[in-house]
Amino acid sequence: MRSIALVACLVACAGCDAGSLTSTGNLSGRVPANHRAQGAVCPSGRAPGSTANACTQPDQPAGCTGDSDCTDGVNGRCNTSEGGPIVDCSPSCSYDLCASDSDCADNTPCLCRESASSGAANYCYGGGNCRVDSDCGPGGFCSPSLVNQLCACLTVACPADAGATCSVNGVPTPCNCDPCGHGYFCHTRQDSCLDDSDCPTGATCDYDSFNARWFCSTCLPVP
Numbered sequence: 542m543r544s545i546a547l548v549a550c551l552v553a554c555a556g557c558d559a560g561s562l563t564s565t566g567n568l569s570g571r572v573p574a575n576h577r578a579q580g581a582v583c584p585s586g587r588a589p590g591s592t593a594n595a596c597t598q599p600d601q602p603a604g605c606t607g608d609s610d611c612t613d614g615v616n617g618r619c620n621t622s623e624g625g626p627i628v629d630c631s632p633s634c635s636y637d638l639c640a641s642d643s644d645c646a647d648n649t650p651c652l653c654r655e656s657a658s659s660g661a662a663n664y665c666y667g668g669g670n671c672r673v674d675s676d677c678g679p680g681g682f683c684s685p686s687l688v689n690q691l692c693a694c695l696t697v698a699c700p701a702d703a704g705a706t707c708s709v710n711g712v713p714t715p716c717n718c719d720p721c722g723h724g725y726f727c728h729t730r731q732d733s734c735l736d737d738s739d740c741p742t743g744a745t746c747d748y749d750s751f752n753a754r755w756f757c758s759t760c761l762p763v764p
Contacts, residue, residue: 574736576682577673577725580642581650586657590618592632604633611636618660637663642672650725652688669724669748677727684755686748687723692760694721694747721758722748729754 590608604610604619611617614636621630638644639651645665650672654661670676671683726748728735732755734746740757749756 571735573682573684573728574738576684577650577671580673581653583637583640583651583653583663584657584659585640587616587618587637587654587662588658588660590620590632590660592619592621604631606632610634614638615640616662618662620660635662639663639665645672648672648676666724668722669726671725671727682728683725684728685724686726686755687721687745687760688725690723690760692762693719694758694760720749720751721760722750724748726755733757 590611592606606619608617608619611619611634613634616637617634618636619632619634621632640663642649642651645651647667648671649665649667650669651663652666653663666688669683669686674681674683677683731753734740734755734757737745740746744757744759746755747758747760748754749758
């Protein structure tokens with residue numbers, strides 16, 4: 542069965558070319574409700590791992606039996622799946638991949654666990670064009686767009702024909718049915734929204750990676 546994302550696509554590749562990112566400024570001079578004013582400094586502590594719900598399956602061999610098995614990185618912990626759409630009850634190791642933004646390459650922010658009592662790992666989150674507000678120029682703001690959300694926006698799309706390509710900021714990009722950026726992006730003077738509250742019920746303010754601006758969209762879970 543074809544996925545909802547593919548069935549709902551609009552064929553409109555002609556409008557996929559995006560202009561250059563317009564830094565500085567934002568909608569109506571307001572401050573976004575969610576923006577990254579400064580870089581992250583993550584908690585050094587991390588809660589012990591848990592294998593309480595562990596199971597064994599032929600196609601999911603256990604990667605560890607306890608935290609002592611996780612020695613290939615920083616703050617190694619042995620856990621079952623931390624949730625999400627993929628069910629995996631076989632324990633595996635996870636490690637802190639960063640402690641601050643400076644540990645991440647390519648202007649990528651470090652996303653920290655909430656506190657030292659959390660068992661989540663710190664990791665670098667790519668896909669955006671900024672780490673902090675200052676990356677967006679004077680008076681600019683760097684905000685999250687669908688960070689850690691497995692979904693697809695269905696508002697703009699390009700043909701899925703073999704060989705079809707679009708251009709994002711002048712860079713050839715495969716056409717697909719999800720124009721929404723998943724990461725941290727600068728607000729621009731061309732934005733049609735600043736916060737989710739600017740959008741109709743059920744929609745959110747997300748970054749349009751095809752047109753390099755923020756817009757209201759509906760991001761549906763990927764089947």
